[in-house]
Amino acid sequence: MVDAMFERDGMRACPGPLCTGPWDPSSMHGGPPAVLAGRYLAEHGAGDAFHLARLTVELVRPVPLVPLTVEICETRPGRRVQLLDLVLRNEEDTELVYARGMRIARGDNGLIESLLDMPGPVAVAGPDESIPYEHGYPLPAGGFYMDAFDIRSVDGRSFGAAGPSAAWFRLLAPVFAGESITPLDRVLAMADFGNGISNIIEMGRHLYINPDLTVNVHRLPRGEWLLSDAVTHLRADGYGIATATLADADGLLGIANQSLLVVPAS
Numbered sequence: 001m002v003d004a005m006f007e008r009d010g011m012r013a014c015p016g017p018l019c020t021g022p023w024d025p026s027s028m029h030g031g032p033p034a035v036l037a038g039r040y041l042a043e044h045g046a047g048d049a050f051h052l053a054r055l056t057v058e059l060v061r062p063v064p065l066v067p068l069t070v071e072i073c074e075t076r077p078g079r080r081v082q083l084l085d086l087v088l089r090n091e092e093d094t095e096l097v098y099a100r101g102m103r104i105a106r107g108d109n110g111l112i113e114s115l116l117d118m119p120g121p122v123a124v125a126g127p128d129e130s131i132p133y134e135h136g137y138p139l140p141a142g143g144f145y146m147d148a149f150d151i152r153s154v155d156g157r158s159f160g161a162a163g164p165s166a167a168w169f170r171l172l173a174p175v176f177a178g179e180s181i182t183p184l185d186r187v188l189a190m191a192d193f194g195n196g197i198s199n200i201i202e203m204g205r206h207l208y209i210n211p212d213l214t215v216n217v218h219r220l221p222r223g224e225w226l227l228s229d230a231v232t233h234l235r236a237d238g239y240g241i242a243t244a245t246l247a248d249a250d251g252l253l254g255i256a257n258q259s260l261l262v263v264p265a266s
Contacts, residue, residue: 004177005032005148011040011070018173019065020143023207027062029144030192032175033097034213037086038188039175040070041101044084050103052184056214058098066090080105126249127152127168127225148173149190154227157197165197166229183220187246190226191215191256194244198230207265208232208240210258218255221248234262 006013013036021029034057042052068088076083081104088097130152154166169190174181192213199208227247234240240260246253 004174004179005144006036006176008176012067013070013176014067015065017065017142018144018148022143022145024062025143027064030057030059030210030213031144031148031189033057033059033063033088034099034192034215035175035185035188036068036070037088037097037099038101038184038215039182040072041084041086041099041103042184044072045074047103049106050082051106052101052217053104054100054102054214054216055188056100056212058212059210060095060098063088063096064090068096075100124154124166124227124229127170130154130168131156133167145193145196152225163198163200164229164231166227167193167197168225168227169193170224170226183222184217186221186224186226187217187253188215190228191244191246191254192258193228194230194256195232195242195258195260197228198232198242198244200232200234201262205265207261207263208234209261209263210242211261212259214257215246216255218252221253222250223248225249226253228256232260234260238262 003016003018005018006015015028015032019028019032021027037057038052038055041055068090071087073085075085084101084103086099087095089095133151133153149172150170152168157165171181171186171189175185195208195210201208225248228244230242230244232240232242240262242258242260244256246256
């Protein structure tokens, strides 16, 4: 049984070791703050009546493994469209993460789902035919990347190999202790891996850090396995972008974009 990412008490969340990132044992991977923010924004108020259509997360500074307080502001209340802003702070009131959620009201619009021109099933090997992901670059044992997922490589690549790549992800850990994994959790938890699986430079010589993540959620997944089909583009003057198409066995789920800071490793 894999532990949960967080213990929560109202608008306070305490992270566990599973949130640990690969570069600093005292800081989180970008995935846990993103899925934490997404859960609070999706559940806020009459959350069941709305679809979280877009989530943008900005990591103001490294997020330490300390208790976090959550504050939500209804920037744009509305019956059909809502804009919510969220801030994660430590106990010293330092702002660590900004997040913004765009919610759109659910309702029958008269369209017939089966007649819509929707992207069909993805034309890649499924998770059962894919290869367990190999960690081709030395990383610390444990943490979010190593323990929170079962990851299968569609093209047989290992972490650290260069070029566009696709991989299946199955989230193993709930966001909150004692609670179930939701379909939205599965999307948001794996959305931050796009730059990691599609890096195009030699690991260890450069850092390519994403200070933000934007996820547009077209629909929620119907199963446990989700695909990230990602590509990274870098510039010689210090920045780049990673884009991932997110899907399940039935087709498109959404798009994830990451801005990248690209600097030589010290």
